[in-house]
Amino acid sequence: MSDGPRFPRTGTGTGTGTEELEHQKAAITRLGHELRALVEATVRTDASPDTLHRVADGVRTVTGRLTGRRRARGEIPEVDEFPAGPRFYSPVTGAGSPLAPPMRVMAADDGLIGECTLAGTHEGPPGYVHGGVSAMLLDELMGRACAAAGTPGLTVSLQMRYHRPVLLETPLRIIARVTGTDGRKIFVNGSITSRTAAPDASLVTAEGVFVTPDPDSTRALFPGLQRVMARELRG
Ligand SMILES: CCCCCCCCCC(=O)SCCNC(=O)CCNC(=O)[C@H](O)C(C)(C)COP(=O)(O)OP(=O)(O)OC[C@H]1O[C@@H](n2cnc3c(N)ncnc32)[C@H](O)[C@@H]1OP(=O)(O)O
Numbered sequence: 001m002s003d004g005p006r007f008p009r010t011g012t013g014t015g016t017g018t019e020e021l022e023h024q025k026a027a028i029t030r031l032g033h034e035l036r037a038l039v040e041a042t043v044r045t046d047a048s049p050d051t052l053h054r055v056a057d058g059v060r061t062v063t064g065r066l067t068g069r070r071r072a073r074g075e076i077p078e079v080d081e082f083p084a085g086p087r088f089y090s091p092v093t094g095a096g097s098p099l100a101p102p103m104r105v106m107a108a109d110d111g112l113i114g115e116c117t118l119a120g121t122h123e124g125p126p127g128y129v130h131g132g133v134s135a136m137l138l139d140e141l142m143g144r145a146c147a148a149a150g151t152p153g154l155t156v157s158l159q160m161r162y163h164r165p166v167l168l169e170t171p172l173r174i175i176a177r178v179t180g181t182d183g184r185k186i187f188v189n190g191s192i193t194s195r196t197a198a199p200d201a202s203l204v205t206a207e208g209v210f211v212t213p214d215p216d217s218t219r220a221l222f223p224g225l226q227r228v229m230a231r232e233l234r235g
Pocket residue numbers: 083139140143144147152153154155156157183184185209211212213214217
């Protein structure tokens with residue numbers, strides 16, 4: 001896409017030293033891990049009201065330690081590589097997000113493969129994954145597949161088909177593949193299967209259309225990206 005927007009890899013500039021950045025990533029990842037354990041324990045516990053109140057007090061105190069300087073809305077964290085690389089607070093892949101499974105993403109011959117195992121945090125019907133969570137996993141991986149193919153885009157249409165319920169506590173494989181482009185439109189297919197039981201049977205499939213915003217829209221939608229590009233240019 002010769003006239004499309006340029007998307008730099010972020011997190012590689014000189015604003016923060018590499019070693020410092022690696023320490024930051026390790027700390028973000030560790031806190032994310034502990035928070036996911038807390039969220040899972042919270043939705044699975046049978047603790048007494050007294051215990052829940054005491055834990056709530058403790059959590060409030062801990063939260064107070066994180067309310068200093070906050071990133072502005074749309075500000076891209078220095079640890080991130082937007083739009084094709086790791087995003088530490090993505091609700092799907094983010095090592096630092098308490099909401100993310102997190103899904104691991106790997107390149108495949110013709111697209112991307114994601115792997116994760118979901119539990120109580122992402123429950124819909126008792127024992128099974130929430131349908132909106134399945135859509136979220138696919139939307140993210142399909143969006144990442146667009147970027148990996150060199151045509152980053154935003155979802156304009158996501159058609160979901162739920163063939164079988166997706167079991168919790170079962171290793172899952174998510175696949176996303178760009179099937180074609182037409183101007184700024186990118187067509188993407190996706191699926192979720194179990195990695196252990198009947199791995200050839202799709203539990204969920206999706207067809208998506210993504211659109212690469214034109215350069216003016218990109219500037220308007222992502223002012224944080226402009227700041228990253230200016231930082232990169234300054235070196
Ligand atoms: C940039 C990289 C970012 C990567 C981050 C990872 C993302 C993970 C996935 C997401 O969560 S994305 C978030 C959810 N999606 C959105 O918030 C997108 C909201 N939509 C928009 O902001 C605008 O639609 C958008 C900027 C993407 C496009 O607006 P445009 O004004 O540039 O597009 P336009 O309306 O001119 O349509 C361009 C083409 O797409 C087609 N199109 C638009 N909406 C469609 C639709 N719903 N279904 C099918 N085709 C559609 C439209 O017909 C047209 O086809 P043609 O070129 O053939 O004429």
